[in-house]
Amino acid sequence: MTVDVLLQQFFNALGLGVMYALIAVGFTLFFGVIEVVNFAHGEVFMLGAFGAMVVGTAMAGAGVEAGSVTYLLAVLAIIIIVGALFGAALEKFIVAPMRGAPDIMTLLITLGASIVVREAVMIFFPDGRNPQPFPQMIQMDSFNIGGALIKPETIICIVISAILISMMYWIIEKTALGRYIRATAQDRQAALMMGVNANRVFIITLILGSVLGSVAGLMNGMSYGIIKFNMGFAASIKGFAAAVVGGLGNMYGAVVGGLLLGFLEIFVVSFLPNGSSYQELVAFLIVILCLVFRPSGLFGEKAYDKV
Amino acid sequence: MFFNSGLKKAMAVATVAATSAVMLTGCGGGGDKKTEVVKIGFIAPITGNNAALGVGMKNSADLAIKHANASGKYPYKFELVVADDAADPSTAVAAANKLITDKGIVAVGGHFNSGCALATAPVFHKNGMAMLVTAAIHPDITGKGYKEITRIITEAKAQNVYAGELAAKTWGVKTICLINDRTDYGKTNASQFGENAAKNGAQVLSDDGINVGQQDFSAVLTNIKAKNPDCVYFGGMATEAALIKRQMADLQMNCLFLSDSGIISDTFNKIAGPTAEGMIAFNIGKPLEDLPGGKKFMEDYAAAKYPEPYDNLGHFAYDTVMMLCDTIGKNKVGTDRKKAIEALRKAEYDGVLGKTSFDENGQTKNTLITTYISQGGKWVAYDKASIQVKDKKIAAK
Numbered sequence: 001m002t003v004d005v006l007l008q009q010f011f012n013a014l015g016l017g018v019m020y021a022l023i024a025v026g027f028t029l030f031f032g033v034i035e036v037v038n039f040a041h042g043e044v045f046m047l048g049a050f051g052a053m054v055v056g057t058a059m060a061g062a063g064v065e066a067g068s069v070t071y072l073l074a075v076l077a078i079i080i081i082v083g084a085l086f087g088a089a090l091e092k093f094i095v096a097p098m099r100g101a102p103d104i105m106t107l108l109i110t111l112g113a114s115i116v117v118r119e120a121v122m123i124f125f126p127d128g129r130n131p132q133p134f135p136q137m138i139q140m141d142s143f144n145i146g147g148a149l150i151k152p153e154t155i156i157c158i159v160i161s162a163i164l165i166s167m168m169y170w171i172i173e174k175t176a177l178g179r180y181i182r183a184t185a186q187d188r189q190a191a192l193m194m195g196v197n198a199n200r201v202f203i204i205t206l207i208l209g210s211v212l213g214s215v216a217g218l219m220n221g222m223s224y225g226i227i228k229f230n231m232g233f234a235a236s237i238k239g240f241a242a243a244v245v246g247g248l249g250n251m252y253g254a255v256v257g258g259l260l261l262g263f264l265e266i267f268v269v270s271f272l273p274n275g276s277s278y279q280e281l282v283a284f285l286i287v288i289l290c291l292v293f294r295p296s297g298l299f300g301e302k303a304y305d306k307v
Numbered sequence: 308m309f310f311n312s313g314l315k316k317a318m319a320v321a322t323v324a325a326t327s328a329v330m331l332t333g334c335g336g337g338g339d340k341k342t343e344v345v346k347i348g349f350i351a352p353i354t355g356n357n358a359a360l361g362v363g364m365k366n367s368a369d370l371a372i373k374h375a376n377a378s379g380k381y382p383y384k385f386e387l388v389v390a391d392d393a394a395d396p397s398t399a400v401a402a403a404n405k406l407i408t409d410k411g412i413v414a415v416g417g418h419f420n421s422g423c424a425l426a427t428a429p430v431f432h433k434n435g436m437a438m439l440v441t442a443a444i445h446p447d448i449t450g451k452g453y454k455e456i457t458r459i460i461t462e463a464k465a466q467n468v469y470a471g472e473l474a475a476k477t478w479g480v481k482t483i484c485l486i487n488d489r490t491d492y493g494k495t496n497a498s499q500f501g502e503n504a505a506k507n508g509a510q511v512l513s514d515d516g517i518n519v520g521q522q523d524f525s526a527v528l529t530n531i532k533a534k535n536p537d538c539v540y541f542g543g544m545a546t547e548a549a550l551i552k553r554q555m556a557d558l559q560m561n562c563l564f565l566s567d568s569g570i571i572s573d574t575f576n577k578i579a580g581p582t583a584e585g586m587i588a589f590n591i592g593k594p595l596e597d598l599p600g601g602k603k604f605m606e607d608y609a610a611a612k613y614p615e616p617y618d619n620l621g622h623f624a625y626d627t628v629m630m631l632c633d634t635i636g637k638n639k640v641g642t643d644r645k646k647a648i649e650a651l652r653k654a655e656y657d658g659v660l661g662k663t664s665f666d667e668n669g670q671t672k673n674t675l676i677t678t679y680i681s682q683g684g685k686w687v688a689y690d691k692a693s694i695q696v697k698d699k700k701i702a703a704k
Contacts (some may be wrong), residue, residue: 002533005529005530005532005533008525008529008532008558009526009529011526012523012526012645013526016523016525043530087449088598129358129359129362130574131546131549131574131577131578132575133578136580142557142559149557149558149559151557163704206324220522223523224522224523224544224550224553224554225550225553225578225580226549226550227523228580231522234520235390238497247523264523265523265526266526269526269527270526270529270530271529274513274514274515274516275526276486276515276516276526277489277515277516277517277519278518278525279526280518281520
């Protein structure tokens with residue numbers, strides 16, 4: 001294998017990995033702070049992509065040039081609005097009413113919400129059963145880096161992910177809000193006693209995580225040029241697996257888990273003969289092995305029973 | 308004695324007369340004479356990955372029933388019972404069983420996915436129900452020798468024999484990389500294409516399987532690009548083909564890209580966008596407008612005002628159901644399933660696709676193959692297209 005092929009595969013993997021990482025961060029935030037496994041997370045990924053498509057197509061129809069500042073700002077705005085609304089609605093109607101119920105109930109209700117949203121898009125979105133072409137948002141040629149061809153979309157995805165994850169780091173580690181979030185994650189009762197408004201923390205956490213998911217949806221549309229009503233399902237499985245491998249509840253673990261999954265999927269194809277047939281099999285086999293030997297994930301704290 | 312027997316006779320006559328009168332009243336009560344209802348089952352992927360094709364098939368089947376009833380040629384009132392196989396073999400078997408339990412259904416048509424048809428063929432065989440396969444082209448569907456199974460579309464092999472020879476002999480392709488979507492359909496097409504190209508002097512460099520629903524093909528395409536083949540052949544469906552074509556363009560791969568009839572749909576051109584240009588695929592039959600009943604079918608379908616297009620396979624579905632109605636009507640089959648099986652095997656039907664009749668395996672004798680190329684966002688018959696392989700303008704971008 002030559003260097004340029006290896007470099008190409010490296011960028012392929014990086015592009016895929018950052019998308020998984022963004023989804024995984026959402027899963028891990030929800031679990032760490034609110035203690036829910038939110039299986040509806042894949043749907044905000046799908047809704048973000050659909051939102052971006054609708055706005056992008058409308059802007060192009062109104063004569064705004066794709067890739068211009070107005071265009072990208074409008075798309076970004078809709079992504080954030082979709083993510084925030086979804087997160088808020090999830091807390092209000094799905095997660096909050098189930099607070100105090102057994103975990104399995106919350107898991108089931110988010111799974112139910114996910115199916116309802118997915119089917120609704122399939123039925124009510126015009127021509128929703130079919131794959132939808134995603135408008136081209138960047139008008140630029142691929143970059144040639146050491147013989148590897150990198151799409152501008154891939155570079156943008158990597159940059160956006162890096163910025164968002166750094167921002168999340170800053171919010172969680174450096175701001176008062178982050179302190180509340182961390183406090184709630186560590187010990188909800190103690191945080192409450194110290195005057196932390198847990199309900200506010202919950203809703204903000206869901207909004208933050210959902211916006212990340214929605215951005216990941218936009219990235220998916222930009223990278224592949226096609227979106228579909230059921231795209232959230234596969235994405236949520238991958239994102240969840242990445243979060244679990246990294247250690248559910250640990251944000252940095254989620255980033256590493258996402259990148260690891262991306263690299264596994266690409267390099268299985270690259271190094272195994274006819275690897276493309278075993279891409280997911282091998283990737284998830286390694287995920288299982290990870291969990292067998294480190295049940296709490298690569299960066300997770302040792303699991304212990306709460307008394 | 309004599310008197311007695313006379314009385315008996317008189318009474319018998321009276322009884323018959325009375326019964327007939329009752330029967331006549333029974334029949335005439337509704338106004339006009341009631342025709343026997345005969346139901347035709349139809350299975351298509353109404354939901355799932357191939358829903359666009361499936362809905363087009365369903366609408367066209369419905370149109371056929373309407374035409375058959377309106378023609379007044381048949382002694383029955385036909386009714387269509389549609390079942391969804393969701394492009395999934397286990398759903399397909401459930402759909403087949405559902406139709407089999409309905410005693411009013413005398414024969415079934417349909418299926419697009421070979422995996423579905425392969426799964427339901429033994430079910431129809433065991434239950435003695437005639438199945439006229441619309442658009443699934445795996446050779447084993449009719450290859451098992453079930454007398455219940457007939458097929459209106461040419462089997463897969465014909466297009467691949469043709470395509471392999473054309474690529475290697477006429478277009479001078481020397482090296483080939485195969486990709487298949489690991490379904491029966493995609494795998495068979497890719498391997499038969501490879502075999503037939505190899506017979507004509509080309510060399511197969513690799514054969515990669517991908518997953519239906521997969522989005523990212525960058526890794527496998529990067530591998531293929533490093534091998535620098537003259538041609539990539541994909542066995543599979545439109546969505547994956549379009550994604551592969553896009554990602555080939557991203558990697559600036561300039562080789563020929565060929566595929567099977569499964570990708571010839573508007574979906575491919577819509578998703579691949581400008582990168583669709585120059586994609587080549589092979590299909591059974593001729594362009595719809597060149598078929599004997601093509602123009603009329605297009606007009607009729609437009610007049611019926613279905614909200615969805617007939618897509619790539621509408622006319623096959625139309626002929627399937629029309630042929631079933633015609634055979635059942637002409638042979639006065641009624642709801643006798645056994646009779647339907649026998650009648651169908653011997654049937655001859657002249658429809659949109661031309662003349663259909665079956666060989667000893669139930670396979671249609673009507674074999675026509677056309678090469679298509681995507682040009683300006685549409686599928687165009689290759690011999691009418693302005694871009695040609697020899698111009699070297701086929702390359703992606």
